[in-house]
Amino acid sequence: MPTVSERGRIMPDSPIRKLAPLAHEAKERGVKVFHLNIGQPDLPTPPEALAAIRSIDRKILEYTPSEGILSFRQKLEKYYHKFDIDVTADDIIVTSGGSEAVTFAFMSCLDPGDEIIVPEPAYANYEAFAIVAGAKIKSIAGNIEEGFVLPPIEEFEKLITPKTKGIMICNPNNPTGYLYTQQEMNAIRDLVKKYDLYLFSDEVYREFCYTGAPYISAFHLEGIEQNVVLVDSVSKRYSECGLRIGALITKNQEVKKNVIKFCQARLSPPLIGQIAAEASLDADPQYMLDNYNEYVQRRKFLIDGLNRIDGVYSPIPMGAFYTVARLPVDNADKFCAWLLSDFQYEGQTVFLAPASGFYTGSDKGQDEVRIAYVLNKTDLGVCLKILAEALKVYPGRKERKGAV
Amino acid sequence: MPTVSERGRIMPDSPIRKLAPLAHEAKERGVKVFHLNIGQPDLPTPPEALAAIRSIDRKILEYTPSEGILSFRQKLEKYYHKFDIDVTADDIIVTSGGSEAVTFAFMSCLDPGDEIIVPEPAYANYEAFAIVAGAKIKSIAGNIEEGFVLPPIEEFEKLITPKTKGIMICNPNNPTGYLYTQQEMNAIRDLVKKYDLYLFSDEVYREFCYTGAPYISAFHLEGIEQNVVLVDSVSKRYSECGLRIGALITKNQEVKKNVIKFCQARLSPPLIGQIAAEASLDADPQYMLDNYNEYVQRRKFLIDGLNRIDGVYSPIPMGAFYTVARLPVDNADKFCAWLLSDFQYEGQTVFLAPASGFYTGSDKGQDEVRIAYVLNKTDLGVCLKILAEALKVYPGRKERKGAV
Structure with missing residues (x-):
């Protein structure tokens, strides 16, 4: 064998x-x-999504564009604007779940041997996707005693080597439920700027912030717009994990060009999932x-x-x-x-x-x-x-x- | 940047x-x-598939098992038996399209620097998926003058190095429409056996063979059952490319163990796609x-x-x-x-x-x-x-x- x-x-x-x-x-x-x-x-799942699925009247279930259906991407643009995330449909690439978005982000930005820094505890599959890309995660452990605040940014800086290409965060956080403060996000921004790193930001739980403290998107941070690769998914926010619809969002044209190649190789994200996810954006408030x-x-x-x-x-x-x-x-x-x-x-x-x-x-x-x-x-x-x-x-x- | x-x-x-x-x-x-x-x-698309989609009465669109819905895999088992492909539901792992099946096959079997031999012209994305896995394709060009028959097996043998881990074929072939003969498949089998290679076989067009010549699956070849990784998809056979449902089929437990890890990392193949694909297996003859x-x-x-x-x-x-x-x-x-x-x-x-x-x-x-x-x-x-x-x-x- x-x-x-x-x-x-x-x-x-x-x-x-x-x-x-x-x-x-x-x-x-x-x-x-x-x-x-x-x-x-x-x-x-929102009734609007289920209704959209039940009323599909196509005769052929065709490929969609590799980057996703345009009308869906245009609606996502409006959705992000509600959170003051200033992106256009062109910046939004539809993926097969947030999982594919992380994979394509790593594939497009990192080469084998490259390193990214991740505060932990962290979503376990980042490690898996890093292995897929041949990249290495250097992690900094937070403490339950401190409520899983961001470890001091100096700890991040200590881990930076010539191989370091980015930082990956999840905000609000899976598994801890922690929400990064403005001060913490600013510290990340300064480090990203200083070393010209990517900031991979998984923000799939943005709808679920409970304390009145603001949700700070990586795209809210000034001066690093070209460094941010945002990962999103409709799975959690609309309870439609089975649709496998996510998104990778970046304003960096070079990254986008790479991502599109990976998208074209896998041809298309799921058609029905996109139709249902698009309808979910009209879910009753x-x-x-x-x-x-x-x-x-x-x-x-x-x-x-x-x-x-x-x-x-x-x-x-x-x-x-x-x-x-x-x-x-x-x-x-x-x-x-x-x-x-x-x-x-x-x-x-x-x-x-x-x-x-x-x-x-x-x-x-x-x-x-x-x-x-x-x-x-x-x-x-x-x-x-x-x-x-x-x-x-x-x-x-x-x-x-x-x-x- | x-x-x-x-x-x-x-x-x-x-x-x-x-x-x-x-x-x-x-x-x-x-x-x-x-x-x-x-x-x-x-x-x-088969009316049975469209009807299944329109009659979805779930309230939550949940993840499915990472390896796919069991009833679907059991029905696929029966489908393959019709083609004398002797596999069980346990050997069948559902993927997001044939694309993901090829990617996971390469990821699970090949390490960076490993080589596979591919007769060409070949489906262009094999190259893309090899790059994703860090593997190298060595190709042997066929000739339009000879109707794109398999190049002499000695040409394959000449390309074998210590890095060679497998051969990838597509049968019936995209892009040429060529169907490999029993003799050609036997030659491939012997080479696979001699060098203990993987045989990655993309057989998504099996329903479309026009000359009366038999379709020979890689699983029909005796003595290399542990070497075969079969790639399949419902996209072409039921005209449902947009569902993104494929399958990776192997009897090799070690390969399966690796593939399942990649499957678990991306959580689940599309739920609705699997429901529709399962219904398609009941399409009117x-x-x-x-x-x-x-x-x-x-x-x-x-x-x-x-x-x-x-x-x-x-x-x-x-x-x-x-x-x-x-x-x-x-x-x-x-x-x-x-x-x-x-x-x-x-x-x-x-x-x-x-x-x-x-x-x-x-x-x-x-x-x-x-x-x-x-x-x-x-x-x-x-x-x-x-x-x-x-x-x-x-x-x-x-x-x-x-x-x-």
């Missing part, structure tokens, strides 16, 4: 999905498993508000509940629909596996994502988990009860000295 | 799409442009037969017509819906551009794909074009007339000595 690629071998298993076989086995045993491990919202309010309530309910469990600590996330919480356990990987394979409370258990997979450059987060609040409050209440009961009997329970 | 990637810079422009701006300008001038440049069939018969007639009509034009030669394609034809011109790139920018016949012109882009390793094909018979016979008749008139007045007309 011919050997497989080393690149495939070093690809990390998804921290979100690697325990899925254990969850499957639990279900086979008749245990109900609550999924808080994955960012799959339970909220409805009440729909958006209802979903927003639902997340606001879940957030309060979940975080209050977590912090009431003995030995558990979660900072208050400012955006997105995740939190990273610290548990009184020896090892969160073991604990999450144990929850699925050895534990049940009244025939139920909970699937959490160990946070270790979100820290690629350090051994931090060994006692942390990511929790996605993608279930309703009733279910979240059950999950909190399950977690509390589990922590009482988990054999690897471990108190942390000086815990917050 | 930070520099863009070298990888992006060396990505070839699509030979199929690079003249699109000239076509756009022609249309702006009021010229009707017939598109024979692109493999976008004009035939209808009469639908498939009607489309087949339509291509049979167009093929005869087009090839007869081409060979009646003075100085034009096309072999008779045995499958797919393309032919590579030789024209009495100095340079087909120039001629195709001239057709769009300087020529019209009764307010109409034709968009052909210069064949040079399908030959990446040689300067062959300078006077060849790829023609897709994706228009009805009436339109094909007009196209033939336009081409004949164009060749009468094209300033770069050039007769070839000893033309067939």
Whole structure:
């Protein structure tokens, strides 16, 4: 048998999905498993999107332009203007999900051996997409004790080498729910400008900011307009993860030229997804508000509940629909596996994502988990009860000295 | 401004799409442009697929499993069995189009610097996907005079180095329409076995074989079951290019493990596309037969017509819906551009794909074009007339000595 690629071998298993076989086995045993491990919202897709799909009256489901359907891109332009993101339809390239946008951004800007700096915990697949591009992620770990604020910019600067080509951020953040402040974004901007770096900015959770603090887009930062590559997706904001529609947005013509080549090679993003996503942009404002309010309530309910469990600590996330919480356990990987394979409370258990997979450059987060609040409050209440009961009997329970 | 990637810079422009701006300008001038440049069939998508889309009654458009929806993969298993392709649902991984299948195949099997051998003219994007993977294509040019038969296997063997990891074929072939014989496939099998290579086999046109000669799948070849990575797509066979649904099929567990990692990183293939593609597998046999018969007639009509034009030669394609034809011109790139920018016949012109882009390793094909018979016979008749008139007045007309 011919050997497989080393690149495939070093690809990390998804921290979100690697325990899925254990969850499957639990279900086979008749245990109900609550999924808080994955960012799959339970909220409805906009009726406008579903109606658009149901009323498709084409005879042929053709390729769309490689860069996406023009009318969709024009509507996205207007959408971004609402957030004071000054881009035109020409700057917007439609991709197969935010995943493809990150991949094409790295492919177009980075060569094998190039480095990017990523504050962590970070969305685990950035590492995977960097491996795809042959690039290297240098990470700087944040702290749960400090609520996952941006690590000091001097820490970033220390990591800069001749190979450093960019910084990647996610704002509001997955997995922490942190929202970068104006001051933090300005510090990033200054560093990007000083070293002429790319700023890859994943802003797919912009609709979900809960504290009144402003959402600062990378495109709001003056003087680095040519350095910004913004990643977007309709998956989370309209609860339509299955459409696989995202976007890569850049004003840099050279980057755009490269990205278009990768787009042309894969021919077209999904047609039906674009039609549905375009219709979603006309979603009733009440729909958006209802979903927003639902997340606001879940957030309060979940975080209050977590912090009431003995030995558990979660900072208050400012955006997105995740939190990273610290548990009184020896090892969160073991604990999450144990929850699925050895534990049940009244025939139920909970699937959490160990946070270790979100820290690629350090051994931090060994006692942390990511929790996605993608279930309703009733279910979240059950999950909190399950977690509390589990922590009482988990054999690897471990108190942390000086815990917050 | 930070520099863009070298990888992006060396990505070839699509030979199929690079003249699109000239076509756009022609249309702006009021010229009707017939598109024979692109493999976008004009035939209808199966009504079963459209009905499945219109009757979607989900409230949330969720991620599907990263490897694709199980019921779809199970139905694909049965589909392949009809062609004596002995695979199980476990061997089938659903991808975002055949494009992603080729990309993941290369990513999973090849490391930067690895080489694959490709008989050409070949589908241009194999080169693009090889660049994405950092791999190198070594090509062996076939000849229009010999009807694009497989070049002698000794030519392949001569190119084998320690870096050679595989052979990539497309059967039936895009762009030539050639269908490999049992003897040719056996020769490939023996070479694959001798050097323990991967055989990447793109078989998306299997439904379109016109001569009664058998379609030989790579999976029909005994003794190399672990070496085969088959690429498939529903785009062409059901005229649903816009769905972006393909498949990667392998019995090699190590390859599969790598591919799944790449699948998990991009989360999910398109949900709606999978639902429609699954429904397409139930398409009325009469639908498939009607489309087949339509291509049979167009093929005869087009090839007869081409060979009646003075100085034009096309072999008779045995499958797919393309032919590579030789024209009495100095340079087909120039001629195709001239057709769009300087020529019209009764307010109409034709968009052909210069064949040079399908030959990446040689300067062959300078006077060849790829023609897709994706228009009805009436339109094909007009196209033939336009081409004949164009060749009468094209300033770069050039007769070839000893033309067939």
